[in-house]
Amino acid sequence: DTEVTQTPKHLVMGMTNKKSLKCEQHMGHRAMYWYKQKAKKPPELMFVYSYEKLSINESVPSRFSPECPNSSLLNLHLHALQPEDSALYLCASSPISRTDYGYTFGSGTRLTVV
Amino acid sequence: GQQVMQIPQYQHVQEGEDFTTYCNSSTTLSNIQWYKQRPGGHPVFLIQLVKSGEVKKQKRLTFQFGEAKKNSSLHITATQTTDVGTYFCAGPRQGGKLIFGQGTELSVKP
Numbered sequence: 001d002t003e004v005t006q007t008p009k010h011l012v013m014g015m016t017n018k019k020s021l022k023c024e025q026h027m028g029h030r031a032m033y034w035y036k037q038k039a040k041k042p043p044e045l046m047f048v049y050s051y052e053k054l055s056i057n058e059s060v061p062s063r064f065s066p067e068c069p070n071s072s073l074l075n076l077h078l079h080a081l082q083p084e085d086s087a088l089y090l091c092a093s094s095p096i097s098r099t100d101y102g103y104t105f106g107s108g109t110r111l112t113v114v
Numbered sequence: 115g116q117q118v119m120q121i122p123q124y125q126h127v128q129e130g131e132d133f134t135t136y137c138n139s140s141t142t143l144s145n146i147q148w149y150k151q152r153p154g155g156h157p158v159f160l161i162q163l164v165k166s167g168e169v170k171k172q173k174r175l176t177f178q179f180g181e182a183k184k185n186s187s188l189h190i191t192a193t194q195t196t197d198v199g200t201y202f203c204a205g206p207r208q209g210g211k212l213i214f215g216q217g218t219e220l221s222v223k224p
Contacts, residue, residue: 040219041217042216043157055210056210056211058211088156092157097210098210099145099205100145100164100206101162102147102161102162103147103212105158107156
């Protein structure tokens with residue numbers, strides 16, 4: 001299995017809602033990432049998990065809360081989001097948390113905040 | 115801050131024409147990666163370059179890493195409609211972060 005699976009593919013949520021994005025990989029990768037991508041822009045790094053521990057938080061607002069329950073799963077919990085948080089949220093993984101490995105990206109969750 | 119600059123932002127070509135996108139860094143890179151993102155899709159890893167002056171080929175795609183390891187290019191020979199998408203270079207930054215260039219959006223007219 002050489003895929004990263006993200007659910008849901010699309011999500012519409014109100015500013016008072018709480019929702020979660022899920023990401024799963026079964027490649028034995030020990031590093032997992034969350035990126036945010038706005039239209040016509042490059043992916044922007046949000047969080048890095050290495051061996052299930054948070055190693056990088058790119059000064060992301062606390063309304064985004066990541067969680068790594070085990071080496072295969074990565075969640076992003078969303079609460080009290082703003083319309084400007086609407087974007088494509090991409091999960092990625094790599095063998096370890098080093099930038100000399102190519103990242104495998106999931107197909108993303110397209111989030112709309114209303 | 116540390117950035118990876120990529121040009122051009124857009125490129126429109128006729129099918130069969132060649133295409134090149136360039137990536138530049140103000141600092142030396144230990145490696146550089148290239149990704150392709152189809153419209154409505156997600157980034158897909160294409161290749162990584164590590165050595166100074168390295169050239170790698172994948173069918174009609176040729177990737178180069180500069181001698182000073184500060185720039186890189188992706189050249190596509192005889193573009194096809196299947197080449198449509200946005201091509202990103204990505205370089206490592208301090209702290210183990212992979213940072214993407216702005217991307218070059220390629221459109222191919224049949």
